[in-house]
Amino acid sequence: MSEPVALKLTAKDFKSDQEVRWCPGCGDYAILAAIQQFMPELNIPRERTVFVSGIGCSSRFPYYMNTYGMHSIHGRAPAIATGLSVSRPDLSVWVVTGDGDALSIGGNHLIHALRRNVNLKILLFNNRIYGLTKGQYSPTSEVGKVTKSTPAGSADAPFNPLSLALGAEASFVGRTIDSDRKHLQSVLRAAAEHEGSAFVEIYQNCNIFNDGAFDQLKDPSTRDDYLIRLEHGQPITFGADGRFCVVHPPGAFGLEVRETASVRPEEIVVHDATVTDPAYAFALSRLPGLDLRNTPIGVFRSVDRPSYDSVVQGQLAAAKATVTETPEQQLAGLLGSGDTWTIL
Amino acid sequence: MTKQIRQLDRVVIRFAGDSGDGMQLTGDRFTSETAQLGNDISTLPNFPAEIRAPAGTLPGVSSFQVHFADYDILTPGDAPNVLVAMNPAALKANLADLPRGADIIVNTDEFTRRNLAKVGYQTSPLDDDSLAGYVVHPVALTSMTVGALAAYEVSKKDAERSKNMFALGLLSWMYSRPYESTLRFLERKFAARPELVAANVAAFKAGWNFGETTEDFAVRYEVKPAKMHPGTYRNITGNAALSLGLVAAGVRSGLPVFLGAYPITPASDILHELSKHKRFGVLTMQAEDEIAAVGAALGASYGGSLGVTTTSGPGVALKSETISLAVALELPLVIVDVQRAGPSTGMPTKTEQADLNMALYGRHGEAPVAVIAPKSPSDCFFAALEAARIALTYRTPVILLSDNYVANGSEPWLLPDVESLPDLRVEFATRPNGEDGTTFLPYLRDPETLARPWAIPGTPGLEHRIGGLEKADKTGDISYDPANHDFMVRTRAARIETIPVPDIEVEDPDGDARVLVLGWGSTYGPIGAACRGVRQRGLSIAQAHLRHLAPMPANLGEVLRSYDKVVIPEMNLGQLAHVIRARYLVDAISYNQVRGLPFTAAELETTLEEVLKNV
Numbered sequence: 001m002s003e004p005v006a007l008k009l010t011a012k013d014f015k016s017d018q019e020v021r022w023c024p025g026c027g028d029y030a031i032l033a034a035i036q037q038f039m040p041e042l043n044i045p046r047e048r049t050v051f052v053s054g055i056g057c058s059s060r061f062p063y064y065m066n067t068y069g070m071h072s073i074h075g076r077a078p079a080i081a082t083g084l085s086v087s088r089p090d091l092s093v094w095v096v097t098g099d100g101d102a103l104s105i106g107g108n109h110l111i112h113a114l115r116r117n118v119n120l121k122i123l124l125f126n127n128r129i130y131g132l133t134k135g136q137y138s139p140t141s142e143v144g145k146v147t148k149s150t151p152a153g154s155a156d157a158p159f160n161p162l163s164l165a166l167g168a169e170a171s172f173v174g175r176t177i178d179s180d181r182k183h184l185q186s187v188l189r190a191a192a193e194h195e196g197s198a199f200v201e202i203y204q205n206c207n208i209f210n211d212g213a214f215d216q217l218k219d220p221s222t223r224d225d226y227l228i229r230l231e232h233g234q235p236i237t238f239g240a241d242g243r244f245c246v247v248h249p250p251g252a253f254g255l256e257v258r259e260t261a262s263v264r265p266e267e268i269v270v271h272d273a274t275v276t277d278p279a280y281a282f283a284l285s286r287l288p289g290l291d292l293r294n295t296p297i298g299v300f301r302s303v304d305r306p307s308y309d310s311v312v313q314g315q316l317a318a319a320k321a322t323v324t325e326t327p328e329q330q331l332a333g334l335l336g337s338g339d340t341w342t343i344l
Numbered sequence: 345m346t347k348q349i350r351q352l353d354r355v356v357i358r359f360a361g362d363s364g365d366g367m368q369l370t371g372d373r374f375t376s377e378t379a380q381l382g383n384d385i386s387t388l389p390n391f392p393a394e395i396r397a398p399a400g401t402l403p404g405v406s407s408f409q410v411h412f413a414d415y416d417i418l419t420p421g422d423a424p425n426v427l428v429a430m431n432p433a434a435l436k437a438n439l440a441d442l443p444r445g446a447d448i449i450v451n452t453d454e455f456t457r458r459n460l461a462k463v464g465y466q467t468s469p470l471d472d473d474s475l476a477g478y479v480v481h482p483v484a485l486t487s488m489t490v491g492a493l494a495a496y497e498v499s500k501k502d503a504e505r506s507k508n509m510f511a512l513g514l515l516s517w518m519y520s521r522p523y524e525s526t527l528r529f530l531e532r533k534f535a536a537r538p539e540l541v542a543a544n545v546a547a548f549k550a551g552w553n554f555g556e557t558t559e560d561f562a563v564r565y566e567v568k569p570a571k572m573h574p575g576t577y578r579n580i581t582g583n584a585a586l587s588l589g590l591v592a593a594g595v596r597s598g599l600p601v602f603l604g605a606y607p608i609t610p611a612s613d614i615l616h617e618l619s620k621h622k623r624f625g626v627l628t629m630q631a632e633d634e635i636a637a638v639g640a641a642l643g644a645s646y647g648g649s650l651g652v653t654t655t656s657g658p659g660v661a662l663k664s665e666t667i668s669l670a671v672a673l674e675l676p677l678v679i680v681d682v683q684r685a686g687p688s689t690g691m692p693t694k695t696e697q698a699d700l701n702m703a704l705y706g707r708h709g710e711a712p713v714a715v716i717a718p719k720s721p722s723d724c725f726f727a728a729l730e731a732a733r734i735a736l737t738y739r740t741p742v743i744l745l746s747d748n749y750v751a752n753g754s755e756p757w758l759l760p761d762v763e764s765l766p767d768l769r770v771e772f773a774t775r776p777n778g779e780d781g782t783t784f785l786p787y788l789r790d791p792e793t794l795a796r797p798w799a800i801p802g803t804p805g806l807e808h809r810i811g812g813l814e815k816a817d818k819t820g821d822i823s824y825d826p827a828n829h830d831f832m833v834r835t836r837a838a839r840i841e842t843i844p845v846p847d848i849e850v851e852d853p854d855g856d857a858r859v860l861v862l863g864w865g866s867t868y869g870p871i872g873a874a875c876r877g878v879r880q881r882g883l884s885i886a887q888a889h890l891r892h893l894a895p896m897p898a899n900l901g902e903v904l905r906s907y908d909k910v911v912i913p914e915m916n917l918g919q920l921a922h923v924i925r926a927r928y929l930v931d932a933i934s935y936n937q938v939r940g941l942p943f944t945a946a947e948l949e950t951t952l953e954e955v956l957k958n959v
Binding site: 016018045046047048050052055062063065066067068069070071072073076079080081082083084085086087088090091108109112312315316318319320322323327328330331332334335336338339340341342343344 | 379569573577579592602632635636646651760762802804806807
């Protein structure tokens with residue numbers, strides 16, 4: 001294939017003429033700006049890019065992108081996008097969803113899209129609250145969350161979105177934060193390059209109903225001790241001067257955080273997103289507690305697996321390759337197949 | 345010995361046995377042989393939802409009825425002339441349907457004390473006089489089959505399982521059927537196990553020869569070919585015809601067909617059939633649930649495919665929200681509902697036409713769609729093409745209401761000439777349609793069809809956003825303007841209401857009928873047969889059948905008002921009758937049955953004669 005022509009698009013080309021209507025101060029603005037700035041580097045023509053969303057604040061996203069887009073119904077974006085992607089492998093299809101949309105009403109479609117490895121880039125804006133319906137707890141809210149629908153505190157345990165995605169056989173799993181544009185774009189870049197489903201959780205602040213949910217990861221005085229920035233091929237250390245590290249203690253099932261000074265250098269886990277066994281990425285996803293300490297961000301997992309789209313299109317291509325007749329001739333043959341009889 | 349040959353004009357045979365006895369296959373083969381001979385045919389399979397209900401019990405009885413004649417027939421027949429009962433349960437479950445004098449062929453090997461007790465027979469009906477009114481032919485089907493296969497290298501179990509072929513051989517002899525197609529079928533079916541081909545062929549021939557030699561069957565029958573239009577025919581079920589119609593819609597539109605489906609009785613066979621036709625570019629996806637199935641189909645339609653989803657009533661309920669989205673997005677979508685007896689799981693293998701209200705009204709908001717219904721198995725082919733035509737031309741969801749009776753029933757189908765099928769080609773939008781020459785208005789409508797442009801992703805310069813939020817006229821931008829919403833709701837209604845559909849035709853050979861029978865969907869055959877019966881008694885009656893239920897034919901009101909009385913038979917509690925009364929202020933008489941079975945022509949005939957008495 002010849003080298004694609006540089007399209008010389010800019011962030012402005014991806015801005016639609018619609019007025020953005022999120023609450024002032026919403027984390028969605030930062031994500032929108034970061035994505036509009038990032039899209040030109042993919043060098044994919046705007047008309048071949050499609051954003052499909054469900055329902056919720058984040059799902060207004062497609063209206064603001066000057067690409068093709070569909071704002072669909074609650075929870076169903078992965079299903080609709082699956083039909084589009086598998087029938088149109090020439091398109092770059094992105095799903096924008098939220099914690100309620102993807103993990104509550106649409107949980108089934110999310111896990112099956114990931115299991116199939118449909119060629120979708122799924123961006124889950126996680127603010128741990130229902131914003132558009134004005135402040136009920138979500139499936140990622142912490143236990144005991146006091147909201148309008150749970151005045152005595154919520155009684156149900158939350159999902160860990162990355163653990164869920166890994167359990168659903170996701171081939172690409174990453175996490176990033178709305179306020180860190182550079183990091184967000186680096187994770188999107190890796191997701192865009194991935195063949196198959198790429199699942200990216202984006203921590204997003206809802207300044208109206210759940211303000212400050214991720215402050216420890218953003219506050220300069222705490223973030224270095226809370227955030228683990230995963231880099232492929234690098235030992236996993238974090239905190240000021242790398243004073244913490246991640247190890248796999250002999251006999252333990254998972255990973256644990258230690259003071260770097262207390263372990264031998266070779267005991268520190270070297271991050272490898274291509275590990276086939278999802279247990280490794282799963283162990284990473286279990287490091288943080290609800291207080292957000294030890295929160296890894298970056299690409300947890302990126303493994304090669306044939307996409308659903310390529311397998312299905314391969315079957316179609318193989319079947320069509322045997323055809324020598326016109327479609328009308330083929331149809332006449334099909335209609336007249338089996339036991340027939342002729343009346344003169 | 346030479347047997348007497350008697351000519352008949354029509355015969356109804358019912359094969360009945362345990363669900364493991366292969367009765368569907370036996371009936372299917374007999375039907376195929378009969379089709380080869382050139383009789384007109386209509387069939388009715390009737391089987392339990394359980395794959396293997398407890399052996400020998402009444403709930404486990406599976407049957408297949410075939411009606412064949414030397415003239416054109418409309419139904420699988422009200423009452424069998426011949427019952428083949430493979431065990432006591434099959435006899436007991438079907439005896440009430442037999443008229444006195446009918447032939448009963450029973451497999452005596454299964455009439456053991458234990459099997460009789462299972463279905464509550466104190467003594468064997470073969471030994472007392474309870475079957476005195478019938479012509480009973482006791483045949484040791486199982487042991488004769490096993491005996492005939494003694495020299496073959498098959499297990500006793502496989503030999504016993506071949507008894508259905510013995511029965512088929514016997515019936516094929518009785519009715520002088522050509523059996524070459526059955527021998528070819530057995531060779532194909534058991535290609536991997538030649539010993540089973542040999543055993544089944546031997547069992548078939550043993551049954552045939554038994555008929556020829558035994559004195560119990562003194563008469564052999566012939567039914568001459570029916571006078572049918574010249575051409576090439578095949579026997580076809582509704583589900584198969586519907587699948588071929590969807591393939592044909594793909595060919596005639598030049599679009600790839602995308603089927604999203606979740607397995608559900610009695611629609612799954614459409615998914616199975618379409619998954620075989622990848623060389624036509626038909627893409628099938630078995631989705632994780634009914635909602636994903638319609639969602640994926642809608643996503644594919646958005647991308648320029650003919651999106652289709654196939655299901656039954658419970659599935660349509662789950663798809664309802666997505667169908668409303670398709671109404672708002674104004675994209676083509678075909679939803680096939682193979683109706684079954686409800687509510688809830690109901691009776692999944694039994695027929696009903698009680699989803700009409702759901703098809704017409706079962707969505708939130710004002711969400712009109714087009715609705716059409718096939719009248720017979722082969723008509724499913726043309727109904728599928730018509731559903732695709734409306735969906736593609738008018739950019740709307742179309743619900744196709746099939747039902748279990750037409751889906752699994754079969755009839756001869758005169759194969760159409762491919763070139764005569766409707767041209768379904770559509771044009772995608774390729775350039776801006778705004779007055780300034782640069783703007784694209786996704787909701788600027790074609791003044792004739794009221795359809796909006798179909799601008800598929802990948803088209804440069806037409807990037808736009810659509811969604812479930814109310815849209816401003818022309819621009820498609822989000823709009824909460826009261827006048828715009830009122831306009832859009834009325835426009836969506838008008839879009840459907842103004843789709844041109846053919847006028848309804850009335851069949852009234854005498855020309856002076858004062859009573860009209862109006863039907864829709866699969867009741868066409870029984871209503872037609874009942875009307876013939878009424879006319880044979882010298883009475884006049886008119887028949888009209890609705891194919892388009894939304895929108896309805898423009899002349900319908902005028903037709904209804906020109907009769908003194910209108911009778912509407914339905915396999916529901918009067919859903920079409922409600923619509924007719926509301927729309928046309930016609931005092932229609934509703935006649936209803938919801939037994940999971942098609943109407944019999946005889947009971948309809950009685951009902952119609954009662955109405956005629958009071959005109």
